[in-house]
Amino acid sequence: QSALTQPASVSGSPGQSITISCTGTSSDVGGYNYVSWYQLHPGKVPKLMIYDVSHRPSGVSNRLSGSKSGNTASLTISGLQAEDEADYYCSSYTSSNIWVFGGGTKLTVL
Amino acid sequence: QVQLQESGPGLVKPSETLSLTCTVSGGSISDYQWNWIRQPPGKGLEWIGYIYDSGSTNYNPSLKSRITMSADTSKNQFSLKLSSMTAADTAVYYCARNSQSSFFSLGHWGQGTLVTVSS
Numbered sequence: 001q002s003a004l005t006q007p008a009s010v011s012g013s014p015g016q017s018i019t020i021s022c023t024g025t026s027s028d029v030g031g032y033n034y035v036s037w038y039q040l041h042p043g044k045v046p047k048l049m050i051y052d053v054s055h056r057p058s059g060v061s062n063r064l065s066g067s068k069s070g071n072t073a074s075l076t077i078s079g080l081q082a083e084d085e086a087d088y089y090c091s092s093y094t095s096s097n098i099w100v101f102g103g104g105t106k107l108t109v110l
Numbered sequence: 111q112v113q114l115q116e117s118g119p120g121l122v123k124p125s126e127t128l129s130l131t132c133t134v135s136g137g138s139i140s141d142y143q144w145n146w147i148r149q150p151p152g153k154g155l156e157w158i159g160y161i162y163d164s165g166s167t168n169y170n171p172s173l174k175s176r177i178t179m180s181a182d183t184s185k186n187q188f189s190l191k192l193s194s195m196t197a198a199d200t201a202v203y204y205c206a207r208n209s210q211s212s213f214f215s216l217g218h219w220g221q222g223t224l225v226t227v228s229s
């Protein structure tokens with residue numbers, strides 16, 4: 001099972017919006033509404049930001065939103081803030097009954 | 111709030127078996143799925159597998175031949191053994207629990223522990 005494809009990096013200025021894509025296949029992203037997004041800050045515990053494509057856990061800012069079209073899922077962060085600077089990983093359940101992650105995207109707030 | 115903490119050796123010799131333990135506090139290991147994930151330096155995350163308190167497991171096929179997971183409900187811990195370690199297994203190893211909201215996402219993670227494979 002191949003890793004999901006994410007851009008290596010994205011950047012934006014404070015207040016702007018950015019979108020991170022996560023492309024898979026019909027056996028994972030396209031086949032199930034079980035895409036999650038995680039935020040990894042160095043030295044911090046990884047944090048679940050979006051589950052089941054578009055749902056936010058309690059406590060996660062409503063500036064974050066998730067969506068999916070075909071085999072590509074997306075994470076959008078609006079009103080960028082300095083605290084959003086981190087690495088973001090998507091994940092999907094697959095038809096092989098395993099989970100696969102993306103390669104990660106480094107978000108830089110300029 | 112449930113908390114997870116990985117423990118184990120930071121250095122393993124090539125061909126040896128890695129043993130890691132995840133200690134769960136603030137909740138029981140019953141009724142949830144307990145996962146291991148790793149991240150090699152400079153690379154992405156890789157799902158290793160999960161175990162239930164019942165002992166039922168599901169492993170990543172790419173690592174299946176080398177993995178053994180176990181759970182100890184009396185200690186509220188679960189463990190990972192990865193045999194025949196090579197330099198390619200050098201990584202930060204995380205334990206995690208699936209979310210209350212969705213079986214298919216990981217809502218609680220440990221801090222991670224760096225394991226280096228070197229002689």
